Amino acid sequence: MKRTLAKVSPGVWTGIALVLALILWEAAAKAGHVDLFFFSCPSQIWAEFLEMLADGTMAIHLSVTAKEAGLGLLLGGVLGTITGLTLGTHPRLSRALMPLMTGLNGLPKLAMGPLIIIWFGLGLKSKVIMSALMVFFIFAFNLYSGVLSVERELITAVKLLGGTRQQVMRKVIWPASIPWLLTSLRTALGLSISGAIVGEYLGASKGMGWVLAASSSRFDVGRVLCCVAVIVVIVVLGDCVVRLLERKLLKWR
Amino acid sequence: MKLLELNNVTVSFPSPDGTMLTALEGMNLSVNKGELVAMVGPSGCGKSTALNVLAGQVTPVSGQVHLAGQPVEGILPSVGYISQADTLLPWRTVLDNVALAMELRGMPKKERREAARDLMAKMGLTGFENNYPRELSGGMKKRAAIARVLAVDPAILMMDEPFGPLDALTKEKLQDEILTLWESTGCTILYVTHDLTEAIALADRVVLVSQRPGRVVREYPIDLPRPRRVMDVKFLPRFVELEQAIWHDLQTELRRGEGEP
């Protein structure tokens, strides 16, 4: 019995715990122990979800946020990766720029939100930049460490086999950095969405962040929780995709 | 014909305390085409440094380095270097590792894979084409590393204690394979080792390097019959004689090192 229990994957346990909590919550609400106005309940949230799905609000706002976060992740990811790789391969440049990078990373990025709205307006641009800003440093620092951790011997060996600087970059440093890139991607996924949502929260007319802001000002807790749940599910699904990618790309480990 | 030549070569490295550490001082060494030379000497005496100079990886402070009559400036593609460390790229299959040098030279995929398959067969690695290095034993990794440098038909093979960490049996098998390879291709090999038995069993000539700063103390021509198998030669009376002579000189060299302040 004990052995069969141990074989069950931890994901299943998480699922069971979650379902139990939801049932408990629902039961407490039905029994009148939970103030529905403040805390809502699973069935209400589900109804809210179906309604938003049916009247198209979910599709509209989710696609806006997804687009912003996706573009932000792409922009921040690409720029961060290039920055990390460049700093990693240029010791003198990194000695000059690393303190600056560390300092900039120390800035409270969420607090930059209002400024970014002022600079880049209420539209798509400010959200993409907000989201890119959230993830840029993750990629930059991870890839930088990645390059530094490449075994010297591998680089030397490839040079001795006739590899040029560029070939060393393409055939040693880049493949050795892929694990770091994927780790960054997993961390950045949630943050890119947070960035977009904060941007929307601060000034927008659509997107999940806007729905969150609007419904919480109406004390529509059901809708707020519904949006939160949808975002969580999306982040978890995204994480699963990256994990699959990891399994496929890193099977050499 | 002299293929490789170190002429009065001195190499020094900056050491952490700010002074210079002289690794090689006035080293003279030449290797003829088709010769198998083994280099032995105390740990830290500069054997790897000598190889690095010959491979164009380390620039000497003074002295001349020549390969096939040409001065060595920078890394040469005609040198096949096998280091002590395991340097197969872990994210590549064995086949793609063996094909690497050809890939760097721009050979098309189909051709280089075919050539790599042949090399793998030659090194007894058939069946492991699609495995990753971590799935190979230490001995197989070394075979793959050898196959990888053979791919570009190097003018000289330089091996730095290639079989150091392997068990005795695997080691002997690989040593025999090196002998077969050398006998069948007539390539030139410069072989660094800690292991005196290995040096004598393989080489035409053993070169003894002094304590740091390294220079050549003495050279011993190895007049054992060819073709050799390690197992057959290592019990010959002549072998034991040579081993004793070199061992004696090596001990003297080691004591000289300890005697110094």
Ligand SMILES: Nc1ncnc2c1ncn2[C@@H]1O[C@H](COP(=O)(O)OP(=O)(O)OP(=O)(O)O)[C@@H](O)[C@H]1O
């Ligand atoms: N790149 C380098 N920078 C600084 N010092 C070095 C460098 N390479 C070698 N040395 C020093 O030069 C000396 C000779 O080193 P080398 O690696 O050539 O010795 P070795 O004979 O190969 O030793 P072993 O048999 O233990 O491998 C050592 O004292 C080492 O610390």
Ligand SMILES: [Mg+2]
């Ligand atoms: Mg060495």
